[in-house]
Amino acid sequence: RKEVEQDPGPFNVPEGATVAFNCTYSNSASQSFFWYRQDCRKEPKLLMSVYSSGNEDGRFTAQLNRASQYISLLIRDSKLSDSATYLCVTKGKLIFGQGTELSVKP
Amino acid sequence: GAVVSQHPSRVICKSGTSVKIECRSLDFQATTMFWYRQFPKQSLMLMATSNEGSKATYEQGVEKDKFLINHASLTLSTLTVTSAHPEDSSFYICSAMGANNSPLHFGNGTRLTVT
Numbered sequence: 001r002k003e004v005e006q007d008p009g010p011f012n013v014p015e016g017a018t019v020a021f022n023c024t025y026s027n028s029a030s031q032s033f034f035w036y037r038q039d040c041r042k043e044p045k046l047l048m049s050v051y052s053s054g055n056e057d058g059r060f061t062a063q064l065n066r067a068s069q070y071i072s073l074l075i076r077d078s079k080l081s082d083s084a085t086y087l088c089v090t091k092g093k094l095i096f097g098q099g100t101e102l103s104v105k106p
Numbered sequence: 107g108a109v110v111s112q113h114p115s116r117v118i119c120k121s122g123t124s125v126k127i128e129c130r131s132l133d134f135q136a137t138t139m140f141w142y143r144q145f146p147k148q149s150l151m152l153m154a155t156s157n158e159g160s161k162a163t164y165e166q167g168v169e170k171d172k173f174l175i176n177h178a179s180l181t182l183s184t185l186t187v188t189s190a191h192p193e194d195s196s197f198y199i200c201s202a203m204g205a206n207n208s209p210l211h212f213g214n215g216t217r218l219t220v221t
Contacts, residue, residue, distance in 0.1 A: 034209050043112075043199050043212040044150070087150070094140055094201075094210065098149035 003027060004090055006097035014105055017078045021100045023088030024070040032091035033071045035062055037084045038099065044087055047073075078104045109133055110202050112213025119190055119220055127185045127216045129200030135180040136202035140210070141173075144197045156183040190220040 006023045013019050025033075036044035048055065050071050054063040061074040071088055085099040111130045119125050129139055139156040154175050155163045162175035174186040183202075187194055197217050201210040 032209075041197070041217075043215045045212070046209050049209060089210070091210075094152060094155075096142075096150045096152075 003095040004088060004097040006086075006088055006100045008098070008100070010101035010103055012103045012105060013078055015078055015080060017104075018074065018076045019078055019102065020072055020074045021086055021088075021102075022070050022072050023097050024068075025088075025090050026069070027090065028066075028069060030090040033064060034089050034091070035060075035071075035073050036087040036089060036096075038087055039084050044096075047086070075102075078102075080104050080106060110136075110200065110211045110213045112200050112216055114216060115214055116217045117219070119218070121191055121220055122189055125187045125190055125218060127187075127198055127200070127218075129183045129185070129202070129213050131181045131202040131211075134202075136183075137180060139177060139183040139200055139202045141175065141183075141185050142199045142201065144199065150199065153185075158183075187218065190218070192220045194218065195220045 003026050007021050011019055033050035035047040037047045038044040048057050048062050050062040050064050052064055059076045063072045083102055083104045085101045087099045088097045109132050111132055113128045117125055137158045141153045142150040143153050144150050152165050153168045156175045156177040158177045158180050164170045172188055177183040195218055197215050199215040200213040203210055
């Protein structure tokens with residue numbers, strides 16, 4: 001099993017839709033988790049950290065489920081500019097998931 | 107503004123030459139920096155962990171004699187791709203980590219093309 005696995009995508013959604021991605025991790029000792037966004041041919045940029053209690057930043061909500069060892073990212077009211085690849089990473093060994101591609105269509 | 111600077115952003119070189127990529131943390135000290143490689147449509151692959159003042163730790167399958175890493179100071183790590191071949195063409199990205207629970211900050215990446 002890979003250390004970090006993500007929904008493969010691509011996710012093609014209309015503007016305004018709500019979309020959710022999951023990311024499972026295998027190392028139960030992992031402590032810190034983050035979601036990054038990567039645009040085509042660019043470096044990843046931090047989207048948000050994932051806290052145990054869950055956290056929200058505008059249209060984005062991140063949650064951690066330690067019992068089932070997964071983190072999730074929910075995007076509400078999708079915008080065209082949300083189109084990107086979303087990467088989860090656990091800071092235990094800085095392993096990235098393979099990324100989930102999101103394409104928001106008008 | 108950028109907190110990690112990577113240079114050059116793009117390089118084209120001939121097969122057999124060596125290429126050095128620099129990664130600098132701009133406003134924090136990074137005892138640990140990380141080097142990733144990303145092929146088109148694929149995930150970021152961790153190549154090595156660079157520790158200031160000690161030898162880098164390479165991931166399985168990454169040749170340490172081909173990808174030389176030097177972490178000379180708390181703000182600078184370099185990756186040298188030695189005797190580059192066309193199959194080394196890729197997007198190389200460095201990242202640095204500050205204090206314990208701070209997230210990774212990435213450099214803007216180096217697109218290497220070996221002809």
